[in-house]
Amino acid sequence: MDFKSNETIYSQITEYLKKQIFCGCFASGARLPAIRDLAVLCRVNPNTIVRVYAQLTEEKLIYTDSTNGKFVTSDGAFILQKKREYLKQKAEAFAKEVREAGLDGKEAVRMLGEIFGGQEEKERT
Amino acid sequence: MDFKSNETIYSQITEYLKKQIFCGCFASGARLPAIRDLAVLCRVNPNTIVRVYAQLTEEKLIYTDSTNGKFVTSDGAFILQKKREYLKQKAEAFAKEVREAGLDGKEAVRMLGEIFGGQEEKERT
Amino acid sequence: MDFKSNETIYSQITEYLKKQIFCGCFASGARLPAIRDLAVLCRVNPNTIVRVYAQLTEEKLIYTDSTNGKFVTSDGAFILQKKREYLKQKAEAFAKEVREAGLDGKEAVRMLGEIFGGQEEKERT
Amino acid sequence: MDFKSNETIYSQITEYLKKQIFCGCFASGARLPAIRDLAVLCRVNPNTIVRVYAQLTEEKLIYTDSTNGKFVTSDGAFILQKKREYLKQKAEAFAKEVREAGLDGKEAVRMLGEIFGGQEEKERT
DNA sequence: GTGGTCTAGACCACA
DNA sequence: GTGGTCTAGACCACA
Numbered sequence: 001m002d003f004k005s006n007e008t009i010y011s012q013i014t015e016y017l018k019k020q021i022f023c024g025c026f027a028s029g030a031r032l033p034a035i036r037d038l039a040v041l042c043r044v045n046p047n048t049i050v051r052v053y054a055q056l057t058e059e060k061l062i063y064t065d066s067t068n069g070k071f072v073t074s075d076g077a078f079i080l081q082k083k084r085e086y087l088k089q090k091a092e093a094f095a096k097e098v099r100e101a102g103l104d105g106k107e108a109v110r111m112l113g114e115i116f117g118g119q120e121e122k123e124r125t
Numbered sequence: 126m127d128f129k130s131n132e133t134i135y136s137q138i139t140e141y142l143k144k145q146i147f148c149g150c151f152a153s154g155a156r157l158p159a160i161r162d163l164a165v166l167c168r169v170n171p172n173t174i175v176r177v178y179a180q181l182t183e184e185k186l187i188y189t190d191s192t193n194g195k196f197v198t199s200d201g202a203f204i205l206q207k208k209r210e211y212l213k214q215k216a217e218a219f220a221k222e223v224r225e226a227g228l229d230g231k232e233a234v235r236m237l238g239e240i241f242g243g244q245e246e247k248e249r250t
Numbered sequence: 251m252d253f254k255s256n257e258t259i260y261s262q263i264t265e266y267l268k269k270q271i272f273c274g275c276f277a278s279g280a281r282l283p284a285i286r287d288l289a290v291l292c293r294v295n296p297n298t299i300v301r302v303y304a305q306l307t308e309e310k311l312i313y314t315d316s317t318n319g320k321f322v323t324s325d326g327a328f329i330l331q332k333k334r335e336y337l338k339q340k341a342e343a344f345a346k347e348v349r350e351a352g353l354d355g356k357e358a359v360r361m362l363g364e365i366f367g368g369q370e371e372k373e374r375t
Numbered sequence: 376m377d378f379k380s381n382e383t384i385y386s387q388i389t390e391y392l393k394k395q396i397f398c399g400c401f402a403s404g405a406r407l408p409a410i411r412d413l414a415v416l417c418r419v420n421p422n423t424i425v426r427v428y429a430q431l432t433e434e435k436l437i438y439t440d441s442t443n444g445k446f447v448t449s450d451g452a453f454i455l456q457k458k459r460e461y462l463k464q465k466a467e468a469f470a471k472e473v474r475e476a477g478l479d480g481k482e483a484v485r486m487l488g489e490i491f492g493g494q495e496e497k498e499r500t
Numbered sequence: 501g502t503g504g505t506c507t508a509g510a511c512c513a514c515a
Numbered sequence: 516g517t518g519g520t521c522t523a524g525a526c527c528a529c530a
Contacts, residue, residue, distance in 0.1 A: 005314065005504085008528065011131065023227025045530055087228055087236065094219040095240045102148025103212055105241025109234060111212065115220045116230030133505065160518065170507045175519075189380065192514050192517045256386065258520065273477025285503065295522045300504075317502045317529050337478055337486065344469040345490045352398025353462055355491030359484060361462065365470045366480030380519085383513065420515055505527080512520080 001042055009044060010051045017052065021061055021072055022083040032062060032070040126167055138167060138177045146186055146197055147208040157187060157195040251292055263292060263302045271311055271322055272333040282312060282320040376417055384419060385426045392427065396436055396447055397458040407437060407445040 001016065003009050020026045032038075035053065039046040053070055056062045061082060062070050073079065098108040126141065128134050145151045157163075160178065164171040178195055181187045186207060187195050198204060223233040251266065253259050270276045282288075285303065289296040303320055306312045311332060312320050323329065348358040376391065378384050395401045407413075410428065414421040428445055431437045436457060437445050448454065473483040 003316075005316070006133065006136065008131070010528095019222070019225040019227075023225065048529075083226060083228070087223060087226060087233070090219055090222045091233065091236045091240055094215055095237060097144070097215045098212060100144040100148065101208060101212060102144075103208070105237075108212065108216065109237055109241065111216045112220060112230075112234055112237060115216055116234065135505080159516080161516090170509095172508090173506065176505095178518090189518070191378075191380070194517060256383070258381065260520080261381065269472070269475040269477075273475060284501080286501090295524095297523090298521065301520095303503090314503070319502060333476060333478070337473060337476060337483070340469055340472045341483065341486045341490055344465055345487060347394070347465045348462060350394040350398065351458060351462060352394075353458070355487075358462070358466065359487055359491065361466045362470060362480075362484055362487060365466055366484065385513095423514075502529080503527105505525100507525080508523095510520100510522080512518105514517080 009042075010048045010055070013038075013042060013044070013048065013052045014055050017056060018059075018061065018086065021079060022086065026072050028072055028076040028079055029074040030072045031068075032072065034069060134167075134169060135173050135176045135180070138163075138169070138174070139180050142177065142181060143186065143211065146181075146204060147211065151197050153197055153201040153204055154199040155197045156193075157197065159194060259292075259294060260298050260301045260305070263288075263294070263299070264305050267302065267306060268311065268336065271306075271329060272336065276322050278322055278326040278329055279324040280322045281318075282322065284319055384417075385423045385430070388413075388417060388419070388423065388427045389430050392431060393436065393461065396454060397461065401447050403447055403451040403454055404449040405447045406443075407447065409444060 001013075003012050017026070017032075026032060032053070033041065035046050035049045038052075039049045042049070053062065053064075057064065057070075059082070060073060061079065062072055064070055095105070095108070098105065126138075128137050142151070142157075151157060157178070158166065160171050160174045163177075164174045167174070178187065178189075182189065182195075184207070185198060186204065187197055189195055220230070220233070223230065251263075253262050267276070267282075276282060282303070283291065285296050285299045288302075289299045292299070303312065303314075307314065307320075309332070310323060311329065312322055314320055345355070345358070348355065376388075378387050392401070392407075401407060407428070408416065410421050410424045414424045417424070428437065428439075432439065432445075434457070435448060436454065437447055439445055470480070470483070473480065
């Protein structure tokens with residue numbers, strides 16, 4: 001994992017883990033890497049990971065089982081809801097950019113369709 | 126203009142101006158606010174605006190007419206090209222988020238369609 | 251290091267460092283002086299050095315390893331290429347001066363040969 | 376005439392005129408453009424031209440014939456000497472760059488020969 | 501200790 | 516009044 005220099009490292013790692021949870025790479029109920037392990041993996045100070053886990057805990061996506069470590073919440077429906085919110089927010093941010101730059105929605109949707117490799121077209125058939 | 130705390134002020138202003146140029150609010154050839162004026166407007170130090178304008182100058186979106194001020198480049202085609210690039214990049218970033226969070230493109234496109242208020246559907250008819 | 255008054259300080263320092271990199275005084279991969287250290291050394295404000303390093307970073311001659319400091323790019327071939335470009339550009343600027351002042355190239359080359367202390371002649375033998 | 380933004384305008388115009396004198400475009404004894412005319416031509420404030428002419432006067436390349444205007448010095452030998460000095464200085468500056476960037480003189484001379492379109496080779500034959 | 505951002509404000513060139 | 520450079524120094528993130 002490489003980091004952008006214009007964003008804080010912990011927020012980049014937080015985003016990364018969030019997406020890992022959403023996509024199921026860290027499944028509901030799964031045990032997360034130990035702080036030290038993840039710190040080594042990310043070549044980052046353990047304090048940074050502490051902060052990452054704190055944030056995810058606050059969002060209730062993970063919880064601490066005191067002696068056993070950190071786990072992804074077992075409430076699958078909650079994760080799904082969070083996932084929807086997350087993507088809705090990303091989509092709205094993108095839509096905002098599009099509008100502010102004076103492009104119309106139609107073209108933006110087409111652009112996105114292209115990026116997804118013509119999936120949209122296939123669908124219509 | 127309010128600033129987010131997790132992004133640098135100068136990059137937020139840069140983005141803002143870029144979009145103003147793309148959407149035509151600052152038209153090709155138009156004069157931009159004087160450094161000191163924009164600084165007052167944004168309640169920011171003039172040096173911050175210097176940096177913003179330097180960045181836009183480097184991207185060739187604006188240029189300096191020695192003591193007369195800063196102007197949007199008069200090459201309209203160039204601006205259009207930059208606008209396309211900008212939006213392509215935003216669309217790709219969004220698509221990347223979508224994929225990483227394990228959503229399929231189809232759903233992302235639909236989500237975006239909804240946000241744009243059904244413009245897409247109307248059009249097909 | 252003394253500064254000429256007709257050129258900006260930051261560009262003089264940038265040029266200086268560039269040549270230090272080209273000649274190998276700062277070798278590929280080597281760590282550069284810390285911003286504050288170089289500022290003290292040059293008796294200049296740290297912000298000026300920030301600007302110098304920013305410029306060299308943009309040219310990809312150096313890079314930042316987050317909190318560890320600044321380093322000369324490890325791509326030696328790239329440096330060599332940049333060095334060639336740099337000298338080509340200087341040579342062309344000199345040639346332009348020569349032509350504009352109405353001297354012919356032949357004489358300019360001879361003049362330069364003299365300055366280099368007859369190395370050229372020795373070599374042919 | 377376009378101006379670089381990193382050098383003062385008056386010094387750019389001074390250099391320009393100097394070379395015009397050296398190459399004979401403004402011949403020994405010739406009348407120079409009136410301050411106002413040159414100011415208009417260069418799209419520059421007349422004060423800037425005043426400064427330019429002052430500098431050339433100081434270098435004795437031009438003189439003022441009180442009521443009639445400014446003239447290139449009629450001492451042709453003096454101009455020749457100045458020209459040599461000027462080019463010597465440029466050549467030495469170039470040589471200094473070359474050395475500082477760690478290139479050897481041989482290669483610099485060859486590079487220059489190339490730029491002058493193989494004139495050097497012709498000479499040997 | 502490392503780099504990055506930002507402020508407040510001086511001083512310069514040019515018009 | 517326009518932009519550009521520079522200083523002195525604060526404050527932040529990360530290690």
